[in-house]
Amino acid sequence: MNLTELNRIATAMVASGKGILAADESSGTIKKRFDAIGVESTEENRRDYREMLFRSKDAMSQYISGVILYDETIWQDAQDGTPLIKLIEQSGAIPGIKVDEGTQALPMCPGELVTVGLDKLAERLKKYYERGARFAKWRAVIDIGSGIPSMTAISVNAHALARYAALCQAAQIVPIVEPEVLMDGDHDIDRCYEVTQRVLDKTFQELRVQRVALEGMVLKPNMAISGKKCAKQASVEEVAEKTIRLLKACVPAAVPGIAFLSGGQSDEEATAHLNAMHKLGALPWGLTFSYGRALQAAPQKAWSGKAENVAAGQRAFSHRARMNGLASKGEWQSSLEQKAA
Numbered sequence: 001m002n003l004t005e006l007n008r009i010a011t012a013m014v015a016s017g018k019g020i021l022a023a024d025e026s027s028g029t030i031k032k033r034f035d036a037i038g039v040e041s042t043e044e045n046r047r048d049y050r051e052m053l054f055r056s057k058d059a060m061s062q063y064i065s066g067v068i069l070y071d072e073t074i075w076q077d078a079q080d081g082t083p084l085i086k087l088i089e090q091s092g093a094i095p096g097i098k099v100d101e102g103t104q105a106l107p108m109c110p111g112e113l114v115t116v117g118l119d120k121l122a123e124r125l126k127k128y129y130e131r132g133a134r135f136a137k138w139r140a141v142i143d144i145g146s147g148i149p150s151m152t153a154i155s156v157n158a159h160a161l162a163r164y165a166a167l168c169q170a171a172q173i174v175p176i177v178e179p180e181v182l183m184d185g186d187h188d189i190d191r192c193y194e195v196t197q198r199v200l201d202k203t204f205q206e207l208r209v210q211r212v213a214l215e216g217m218v219l220k221p222n223m224a225i226s227g228k229k230c231a232k233q234a235s236v237e238e239v240a241e242k243t244i245r246l247l248k249a250c251v252p253a254a255v256p257g258i259a260f261l262s263g264g265q266s267d268e269e270a271t272a273h274l275n276a277m278h279k280l281g282a283l284p285w286g287l288t289f290s291y292g293r294a295l296q297a298a299p300q301k302a303w304s305g306k307a308e309n310v311a312a313g314q315r316a317f318s319h320r321a322r323m324n325g326l327a328s329k330g331e332w333q334s335s336l337e338q339k340a341a
C-alpha cells in the first residue's frame with residue numbers, strides 16, 4: 001500500500017469548491033428514477049443519460065472532483081465508442097466504483113439490514129483498479145424506528161465497512177466509508193444525532209481494529225437532521241450546528257475529508273445545509289458533497305429521455321454542481337438559485 005498516494009487521492013476528492021457526483025444507482029434504483037420521468041430503463045438509455053452528465057464540461061471540470069460509477073457503467077462506452085470512464089478522466093475528475101452488492105435482511109434482527117459483497121471483493125477491486133477506478137464506495141444502511149437500530153446491526157455493518165476499507169487500501173483504492181442513518185422516520189434531530197454518534201463511534205472503532213489508514217479514506221455520512229415525517233423540522237442553522245458538533249466529536253482529524261450523502265433532502269436544502277456548515281469557522285477536514293439525488297433530480301427532469309433535451313439536462317446539472325461547489329466554500333446564497341431558473 002502506498003499511503004502517500006491514497007492520501008493524495010482522498011484529498012483531491014474533497015478539494016475546496018468541488019465534490020463528488022454519486023452516479024452509482026443500481027439497476028433497481030435507476031429504474032425507479034427513470035420511471036418517475038417516464039423513461040424506460042434500458043442499457044442504452046442508462047448509457048445516454050450518464051454520458052450526458054459526464055460530457056457536461058463546465059460542471060465536470062470545475063465542480064466535480066470524482067464520480068461514483070455502478071459496475072455496468074464502468075464497462076460501458078459512449079455513443080462514439082469512448083469508454084465512459086475516459087470521459088471522466090478527460091474532464092479531470094477521478095473515477096470511482098460502488099462495490100457493495102446491496103443489502104440483505106439481518107438474521108435475528110427484524111426490520112434491519114446488513115450490506116453484503118465482501119466475498120471475492122479483492123479480485124473485483126483488482127479489475128476495477130486496472131480499468132481506472134481510484135476510489136470505491138460501500139454503503140451501510142441503519143434505520144431508526146421503534147426499538148431499532150440494534151447494537152447488532154450497528155456492529156455487523158461497521159465490521160463489514162472496515163473489512164471493505166482494508167481490502168480497498170490493500171488494492172491501492174481509496175475507500176469511501178458510508179454508514180447511512182436514514183432520514184425516513186418520524187424521529188427528531190436529536191435522535192438522529194444520538195444514533196449517528198453511536199454508528200460513527202463503532203465504525204471508527206472497527207476501522208482502527210482492522211488497521212485501516214485514516215489518512216487514506218473519505219467518510220460519507222448523513223447529516224444530523226430531522227426525520228422526514230417528524231412534525232418539528234430543524235432549521236438550516238440547527239442542522240449545520242449539530243452536524244458539525246457531531247462530526248468534530250466522532251471523526252479524527254487524520255481523515256482527509258467528509259463528503260455528505262443527500263439522503264432525500266430537497267436539492268436546495270442539501271446545498272443550504274452544506275453552505276451553513278462552512279459559515280461556522282475552520283474545520284479539521286475537507287467537507288463537501290457526494291450527492292446522488294440532490295445533483296441529479298433536476299437534470300433527470302430536464303432531460304426526460306429526449307436527445308433534444310441534452311443541452312437543457314447539462315445546464316440543470318451544471319447549475320446544481322455550481323451551487324454545491326459554492327456551498328462547499330460557504331459562498332452560496334439562495335438568490336443565486338432564482339437567477340439561473
Ligand code: 13P
Pocket residue numbers: 022139178261262263264290291292293294
Ligand atoms: P443520495 O445523495 O441520493 O442520498 O445518494 C448518495 C449515495 O451515494 C447514497 O449511497
